[in-house]
Amino acid sequence: MKKILVFIFAAALSVTAAWYRSGDSAHAMGMVSVKGGRAHHPVQLPSGKDRYTLVVTGTILPPYQGDARLVVEGEPALPFRVYGSDPILDLGLRRRPYFDDQTLTGLQPRDRFTVWVVLRPTEPLTAGKYNLTFYDTATDKSILQIPVFFGGKEDHDHEG
Amino acid sequence: MKADDGTPRATSFWAQHRNLILVLGIILFLPPLAAIVQLTADVNFCGRWCPRMFFVWREGMTMTAYLMGFVRSYMGVALVVSILATTLIFGRYWCSHLCPVASPLELGSRLVPSPLKLDFSNTPAPSFRYAYLSVYLIAPAIGIGSLCCNYCNFAAVPRLFAAPFSQGDLTYFLRFQGVVNLGLLLFLGVFAKGGRAYCNLLCPIGALDALSNRIGAKFGRRIRIEPTECTNCGECSKVCPTWAIDTQGDTTINQLSCMPCRLCQGVCPTEAIYYGKPAR
Numbered sequence: 271m272k273k274i275l276v277f278i279f280a281a282a283l284s285v286t287a288a289w290y291r292s293g294d295s296a297h298a299m300g301m302v303s304v305k306g307g308r309a310h311h312p313v314q315l316p317s318g319k320d321r322y323t324l325v326v327t328g329t330i331l332p333p334y335q336g337d338a339r340l341v342v343e344g345e346p347a348l349p350f351r352v353y354g355s356d357p358i359l360d361l362g363l364r365r366r367p368y369f370d371d372q373t374l375t376g377l378q379p380r381d382r383f384t385v386w387v388v389l390r391p392t393e394p395l396t397a398g399k400y401n402l403t404f405y406d407t408a409t410d411k412s413i414l415q416i417p418v419f420f421g422g423k424e425d426h427d428h429e430g
Numbered sequence: 431m432k433a434d435d436g437t438p439r440a441t442s443f444w445a446q447h448r449n450l451i452l453v454l455g456i457i458l459f460l461p462p463l464a465a466i467v468q469l470t471a472d473v474n475f476c477g478r479w480c481p482r483m484f485f486v487w488r489e490g491m492t493m494t495a496y497l498m499g500f501v502r503s504y505m506g507v508a509l510v511v512s513i514l515a516t517t518l519i520f521g522r523y524w525c526s527h528l529c530p531v532a533s534p535l536e537l538g539s540r541l542v543p544s545p546l547k548l549d550f551s552n553t554p555a556p557s558f559r560y561a562y563l564s565v566y567l568i569a570p571a572i573g574i575g576s577l578c579c580n581y582c583n584f585a586a587v588p589r590l591f592a593a594p595f596s597q598g599d600l601t602y603f604l605r606f607q608g609v610v611n612l613g614l615l616l617f618l619g620v621f622a623k624g625g626r627a628y629c630n631l632l633c634p635i636g637a638l639d640a641l642s643n644r645i646g647a648k649f650g651r652r653i654r655i656e657p658t659e660c661t662n663c664g665e666c667s668k669v670c671p672t673w674a675i676d677t678q679g680d681t682t683i684n685q686l687s688c689m690p691c692r693l694c695q696g697v698c699p700t701e702a703i704y705y706g707k708p709a710r
Contacts, residue, residue: 284566321604327477355473355598
């Protein structure tokens, strides 16, 4: 009997945990390409938080190569910081892009990258749309744009 | 008495060097060195090394997308297949000796004074574990939500080690889900008696590995009790980090929770516990 009750309790707890989202973070995914890239899906976040964290992961589609700068675009301007995900001690076993001065550097076809974007609204956001846009630093062309909606339905996709 | 692996119990390699192997796992897999994952140009278990997500079907997914998950996480697939295959034959050595995600929790728990430790041993672990695993597999498939990345020990532990050095990894913990993950690691790991409550209750890889352990128990090498030698003193049960030993009535080992950490072997006064194949 105790085993059955524990099973039911654990299942109920797990369903609640799977369902619940605080809405202060989400996972944005996309593919970088010379044709402007492709977002897997838009990010949807609730309004009213004073801090949002987005983990942004992507793949580089051939033939793109170069350096990419990530910016958050929209009105009113949204203060943001981007942080890389590089090895603490780079053993140099494999070439990989690295993050430096808000820029993903040395991107090559089929590379994968992860960056963290922290958004800090100075005043509570209401409904609105922003874009996470990657610009090629050499040409200033957009190579990936991921829409971020505030105030809509929360993103229930997985997070990193 | 000799252990079934051919060496006297006290000098068995896996028993004698377990702590060293736990530390080596941490050094090789986790930041700041993370040498193993750097072999594939990665920095942690996310992406190519993710062992938790590739087998989970999500609502609206196509078969192509599902299979691409296996391709994307090919090192994670190889890791999980290797773990389950070796467990069938040798028992859960990944969980007991090698898992770099579990090692810091167990080693950390040894630093916590006993009065502060939480004892979860009254919880029927398999019931909790397989309820969690069921929801882990079903919830994303029917669109309720996901436990995969949101409650991930393989994401949280490496980032915990990297956070002092990297703002990006620190950022992981500066949000609701990061705080929850950190709390679970502390509550069910570092502050749990034995340090293995997280592994025993919430790790989906541990749950699958335990199934493999149970399935292979009829022919594989496992921690076993020789009933004629056992006095039911209960010393083994006190040290078992996964509360796999039942001392009510004849002492038995639940192969759905046991891992060959051999702590029970070390304290058995009559040497009734051995690692080996089932008696014929």
